[in-house]
Amino acid sequence: MTAPIEVPGLETAPPRRPLRQAWRSLLRDIPALISIVALILLALAALLAPVLAPHDPLRTYAEGLTDQGAPVAPGGGFPLGTDPNGRDVLSRLLYGARVSLTIGVFANGLATLVGVAVGITAGYFGGRVDTVVSRITDVVMSFPILLFCVALITVTGPSQRNVVLVIALIYWTYLARIIRGMVLSLREREFVTATRTLGVSTVRILFRHILPHLVPAIIVYATLGVASSILIESSLSFLGVGVPVPEASWGQMIDDGRKYYEAAPWLLFAPGVCLIVTVLAFNLAGDWLRDLLDPTAPERR
Amino acid sequence: MSALLDVEDLVVRFATPGGEHTAVRGVSFSVRAGERVGIVGESGSGKSVTAQAVLRLLGPAATVAGGAVRFDGRDVLAFDRGELRRWRGAQAAMVFQDPLSSLNPLVRIGRQVTETLREHLGLDRRAATAKAAELLASVGIPDAAARLREYPMTFSGGMRQRVAIAIAISCAPRLLIADEPTTALDVTVQAQVLDLMDGMTADLGTAVVLISHDLGVVSTFCDRVLVMYAGRVVESGTADQIVEDPRHPYTRALLASIPSLEGELPRRLPSIPGTPPQPGRAHTGCAFADRCPLAADVCRAEDPEPLELGDGRLAACHFADRSAG
Structure with a gap:
């Protein structure tokens, strides 16, 4: 290596275009494309709820109830009908999307961040850190989730923020467990030893060399977790410790609608379909993202 | 004559569920600057453990129970984390047996090469990339600049070992420990990789400790040879002395088990009867x-x-x- 070696192509090689690559792979994956469009529409619907909603979601309309006091079926002035309180279901769905998406994304995002950070630390360093973390997760996981949430929210008072925090407080343990186990085996792999023999710092090893191996698991868990978080919120609302009434959330609407299933099925179906679409869209988009980020996927070659 | 690496009476113990056992029982050797020392021995003779102990890579189950490791007069066993990080990669580096597992499959080759350069030589991204391309080209990888962007899976075994060698010597270390660097490769590729290591380390004046179970490989590559058996050095001398006039019966048996190229092959390849002592058994x-x-x-x-x-x-x-x- 005395004389510098001519390396052709170093300056002329085409730059990488990750965005273009993402777009191309999206065009090849129609379900993912639909999912992402659906998620964008959902987000827009939630953001623009005050503009889009035809009625006030909290108001009881006189014409929203029949003469017998039953909810009005879809059609006419109420596109998706009304609920037993004479409120417009479509408007409530739009406002409910704000609550459900916020909780799904934030509660779960927070849980993912904490879970990954704690899991990596416990798995890589092992020893006492690992023991402490593992026992904490044991304790949290040994409680029935709902009971634990109810207890915590009873203490802290029901509000959207508290629901987010409480769900995150429980869910990080699941991811931490999985990540810890993966890191435990990854740190014994030879490439980690090899990287250590090169004098690379621990932080770089964790984030540059180990984190990429965890991405598929994180994405799968995070997208599944969105669904679970929304469902937990609905259970909490059902028990009266979720998002305080009369504010709408999908879970709450489903639970209300259950009681009138035979007389007014739209009360159950409208929020139910929204929930299913959201959860499915998150999972399919997550699958696509996982494949996109996997450098060993054959499609990219 | 001052030694670059001085290992003195090294003892390594492993804690196992069945009690402690001693994998390395008082190994001493020294490596001068630019010298090539081979360590041969069969599986379990403690040769790899010795290398790992020198670079402080032993896992939590193993402890250095005695002895000293000095590099350039400094006590390696007393290095703190920062000193260890600055030393490894810059002064002492290692090439591993299996290039399929010693490169991270999910990190681009470019990053794996530049990381060390940036860490130890303080190069910026551009300079490190240029230097990395130069390094890959110098270990005989065609179209080096473009291949920096690729992942290890697109490289063959021999190519990966070339990359591993390029990474190991990227900061011109003074000591390179190669733990069975050719064992996982095809015989034809083995010779190329050894030639490459030979050329690169000769250019840089890097001392090499080559660990192998193949006395043939070691004796052609190295100046001096240590023969290890059951955690001890049983014989040491120059490569010529060891091959031509072995004094320890174990070395003689090892040499005798290399099949001759002349005449007909025996029906059964010669081997050493019996098995090495069980570790942990007194x-x-x-x-x-x-x-x-x-x-x-x-x-x-x-x-x-x-x-x-x-x-x-x-x-x-x-x-x-x-x-x-």
């Missing part, structure tokens, strides 16, 4: 006694001390002063 006397054609009562009673044979040769055998005959 034994008295010479560890090789049970397999040794020369074994006498004295061998089973006391463990032979290394015997100075002149010319810097050592052999740990009660009958080392007798030539093969």
